[in-house]
Amino acid sequence: PPPARSTRRARSVPAQTPGSVPSARARGGSAAAAVPPSPRPRHAMSSDAPRRLRRLQDADLDGKVVLVRVDHNCVRRGALTDAFRVDATVATLYNIVERGGRPVLMTHVGRPYDKKTKTITVDDDDAATCVARYLQARLGVTFAVPEFRADDTRGIVDIDTSVNWLIDDLKARRIGGVYLPNARWFAGEEGHFGEDLSQRFAAQLAGVADVFVNDAFGSWQPHVSTWGVTKLLPSYAGLLMQKEIKALDALLHPTRPFLAVIAGAKLDTKIGTVKAIAERCDSLMLGGQLYNAYLAAKFGITIAGVSLEDVELARVSLLGDTEIERKLLPLSTLVESADLSGCGCVPRDGVCGDVSTNDAAKKTTNPVRVRDLVAGKTYGYFLDVAPVSFAEARVKEALRGAKTIFVNAVMGLTSSGFHEGTAALDAAIAANAEARKYFGGGDTLAEFKSLSPGLYMSALEDPQYYLFTGGGTVLKALEMGDARGLQTVAALMEERAETDFGDSEKRDAPKCARLKTCDCGPPERETKRA
Secondary structure, X not given: OOOOEEOOOOOOOOOOXXXXXXXXXXXXXXXXXXXXXXXXXXOOOOOOXXXXXXXXXHOOOOOOEEXXXXXXXXXXXXXXXXXXXXXXXXXHHXXXXXXXXXXXXXXXXXXXXXXXXXXXXXXXXXXXXXXXXXXXXXXXXXXEOOOOEEEOOOEEOOOXXXXXXXXXXXXXXXXXXXXXXXXXXXXXXXXXXXXXXXXHHHHHHHHHOOEEXXXXXXXXXXXXXXXXXXXXXXXXXXXXXXXXXXXXXXXXXXXXOEEEEEEEOOOOOOHXXXXXXXXXXXXXXXXXXXXXXXXXXXXOOXXXXXXXXXXHHHHHHOOOOHHHHHHEOOOOEEEEEOOOOOOOOOOEOOEOOOXXXXXXXXXXXXXXXXXXXXXXXXXXXXXXXXXXXXXXXXHHHHXXXXXXXXXXXXXXXXXXXXXXXXXXXXXXXXXXXXXXXXXXXXXXXXXXXXXXXXXXXXXXXXXXXXXXXXXXXXXXXXXXXXXXXXXHHHOOEEEOOOOOOOOOOOOOOOHHHHOOOOXXXXXXXXXXXX
């Protein structure tokens, strides 16, 4: 392999005291060569046995190093873009520290693996250092970011023994936490370089810690840092993971009427989700290219930017499904533009807002009513839904009468100023004070915050809103019908009587639970899962 080079990670803490690498920990040896103790054999699990989630609250953490997998994938060009996902995990970190645990964090950032060249690029733009700095400022404790060697093609191959310096400091409480480098910088994380490297990486991660906590609901892919390590360490669901699964259960068993709003750039990547949600909801609203493909198929028109493949898929899967047709809410007015950049104005009900000219021919943006579409005609880009669409009787009634609303949608091309539809939708949903509202998806939340900052800030505190940190995971779980079907979550499930890793789960309930005024909450109900 090419000669190794050091990754130049700017630490968020003062440099460590120079000296020789401390001796390996008695329990697991050096991190690079650590072979974690084998867990006790699991009992055979019958398909109808009661199962539950292993919860962070049930783990024995006192004096133990806890590896916490988080989803802090909110970094762009080396800067933190939105602290929402980071703040959502603070409760888990506090719980760990309050009960004597010492946290080691890890997240993935971006996609540093190039499928064409089959190489991993270690670059500061994808570093998690800015997240560590944010946590340091937010919590008032020091987070250390270790440096590991990387080669030019495979990224970081090993967690070397230098991490033991930081683990010793962590256990001695000279620092508040360790934040490992981007998980996807490691050659073994996603399995691109063979099973041997993946198993080696899993063993090294397990050698760093005593307990594993998965709080990364948004990272549903079964990679080493989310799934492989659960085979080697006692593993539990963090508080955020538990909240997200509980919210997802509420979506899978909603209070009716249930309205779902789904949008996207391509129908072929979301058709499975659309069909699965359509089976569960009472009303369905589509936006973006999903709705455009549907219109093109229904009216026999050509819309700029909509592929023939998506149109055919809409014809077969949407028009061919009478249940979807019955539930689909018609949005009456679209915003057409001659090009993707529009004319630089912010349209008003689809009408060009450029007041510098009265020449209609020079105005590139205009509203198009669905009822006026002509079969066989070619149209420009439909880049938004005009707000007047949400005032139509059937749509208005669905928005007002819903008891559960799920939104994974940006209705227009907001980057070019087409944000009227998204802002109008957010306002219409907020007007329904009785509905339980669930928002999921990075783009959905980013635009919610950008276009309706007042609503967004109130939603953070409003119990009627729930903002998912992992929109892709929500869609995947809705398609599957249960979050527990995800491998990363299934790895945290157990039989009720199972005690794989000793007696850590036989914890006494707090004595305050005997009081009527106690708000500790009941233990998780046992549920039967196939």
